[in-house]
Amino acid sequence: MTCALLDQDWDAVIIGTGMGGGTIGRALAEGGMRVLFLEKGPKGHRSERQALHSKVFTPEARSLRGFWPTPLRAKIDGKESKFFAPLGAGVGGSSAFYAATLERPERHDMDDHPHAKWPISFDEMQPWYARAEAMYHVCGAPDPLSPEPQAALRAAPELDASDAGLMGEMQQAGLHPYRLHSAIKYVQGCHGCLGSKCPKACKMDGRSAGVEPALASGNAALLDRAEVTGIESFKGRATRLAIKRDGVEHSLSVKRVILAGGALGSAHLMLASKPAGLANSSGLVGRNLMFHLNEMFALWPKVAHAGDGASKAISLRDLYHQGGARFGTVQSMGIGAGYGEILHYLRLMLARSPLRHVPLSHELTRIPAAIAVRMLGNAKVFVGLLEDFGYPENRVVFDPESPDHLCVEYTIAPELKARRRAFRRAIRRAFRVHRKLFLSLQPELNFGHPCGTLRFGNDPKSSVLDVNCKAHDLSNLWVVDSSFMPTSFGVNPSLTIAANALRVGEHILKEAST
Incomplete structure (x- = not known):
């Protein structure tokens, strides 16, 4: 019965149901358009609560759980590897598993960036950030270092004793921590589903804040297990979608086609479409790929406090833009230094190292994980998100021999390596009164934060999309995931994705009404 949806006429077809797709789909449906969501993964059950890093390896089992079914094939600094990236493929996309951190960037991120220009200003984006924060029920406290008017955020629950104690220690050391901005309603019985699916309408993601309200409007429908394998075009218009x-x-x-499959998935689809490189007169489709670098470190409170020791509640921007260097936020990760978490991250690092081919290496990670638990004790795990810059050689590539696999090529630039060293020094200085331990030796790319592969701009020669995120080469195709971003900022891209989707949605509604 559901395939009858493919015989109907729709004002807009949205490919993907994450932060971008869910958000714009709701905006268009509530604005009166008939919207069809196409989702590669399954609907799933609302009661599901599994985590994205579950030990599941077959494509069928991964698809059933809403995980991206196939490994990411990556060539990093010339070395090839294959591993499961933290990407979702079900209703809500990757956002169904995210940690619900929705932070605004800073003015200099858009208005005064030395590496790439934004075609819109920070002031133009401000009202869209506010609307996205309201839609996603963002709670938290103001950043004490920000000179900007403070966002009207909802109040968050009181910090537990361990977080309150650590925050007080940071303030005494001259730092400026604040309550992290989170998209959580904290309804009765909230489980704090950070890194896992939320069985309640509590964690606000592309599903709960976007797709479900869109469907409730009566103007939208959802077709799951619908993989778009190509986009056909004719005379400057997208005409048909090939779906399996x-x-x-x-x-x-x-x-109208709205791409929202993520910075890797959307670029992959455009490169897979005929003619190869759809909307690619600039030659930039898939290029300028950016990630963040994760600087994970364990931090020990000076004084032991009662509490669960694993909440995701503290953020600070003292190092965001220090001495002219572009670093990023530092925030608690929402995990304790427990055996399961440490084992998971050790295995992620192993999957991207030459040691992955050593027999039984996967199981042998249990030994250092157990040792680390004894060493770390009551430490909290923090992460510094180091901004990445876009370079044309860093890109998504389409391999016709493996069309079902996402493939990337990425070189860690010398300037990024130098900024990473400087960032680590800055973290050491900032937390000099605390005992701490960096948890990674080599640069760790955050494969959950890809962006920039279909950047927007005013010049068709140096961008793929125009200022309203419509393809320069096609009159009826828009992109609303993190592909559009010319820079990656020093914060999680999720709020910017949602805010931009609302901005683009209003543009489409106005265009349709004229």
């Missing part, structure tokens, strides 16, 4: 569902191929005529 449960092994059966379908075709859907389209009036």
Whole structure:
């Protein structure tokens, strides 16, 4: 019955249901448009609560749980590896598993960036940030270092004793911590589902804040297990989508197409479409790929406090833009230094190292994990998000021999390595009164934060999308995931994705009404 949806006329077809797709789909449906969501993964059950890093390896089992089914193939600094990236493929996309951190960037991120220009200003984005924060029920406290008007955030629950004690210690050391901005309603019985699916309408993600309200409007429908394998175009317009569902191929005529499959997935789809490199007159489709670098470190409170020791509640921007160097936020990760968490991150590092081929190496990680637990004790795990810059050689590539796999090529630039060293020195200085331990030796790319592969701009020669995120080469195709970003900022991109999706949605509604 659901495939009858492919025989209907839709004002907009949205490919992907994460932060961008869910948000714009709700905006368009509530604005009166008939919207069809196409989702590669399954609907799943609302009661699901599994974590993204579950030990699941077969494509079928991963798809059933809403995980991206196939490994990411990556060539990093010339070395090839294959591993499961933290990406979702179900209703809500990766956001169904995210840690619900929705932070604004800073004015200099858009208005005065030395590496790439934004075609819109920070002031132009401010009202969209406010609307996205309201839609996603963002709670938290103001950043004491920000000169900007403070966002109207909801109050967060009181800090537990361990976080309150550590925050007080940071303030005494001259730092400026604040309550992290989180998209959580904290309804009765809230489990704090950070890094896992939320069984309640509590954690606000692309599903709970976007798709579900869109469907409730009566103007939207959802087709799950619908993988879009290509976009056909004719005379400057996208005309049809090639769709595979449960092994059966379908075709859907389209009036408007909105890509929201993530910075890797959307670029992959455009490169896979015929002619190869859809909307690629600039030659930039898939290029300028950016991640963040994670600087994970354990931090010991000076005084032991009661509490669960694993909440995600503290953020600070003392190092965000220090001495002219672009670093990023430092925030608690929402995990304790427990055996399971340490084992998980050790295995992630192993999957990207030459040691992954050593027999039984996967199981042998249990030994250092157990040792680390005894060493770390009551430490909290923090992460510094180091901003990445876009370079054309860092890119998504399409391999026709493996069309089902996402593939990337990435070189860690010398300037990024130098900034990483400086960032680590700055972290050591900032937390000099605390005992601390960096948890990684080599640069750790955050594969959950890809962006920049279809950047927007005013010049069709140096960008793929125009200022309203419509493809320069196609009159009816827009992109609303993190692909559009010319820079990665020093914060999680999720709030910017949602805010931009609302901005683009209003533009589409106005264009349709004229």
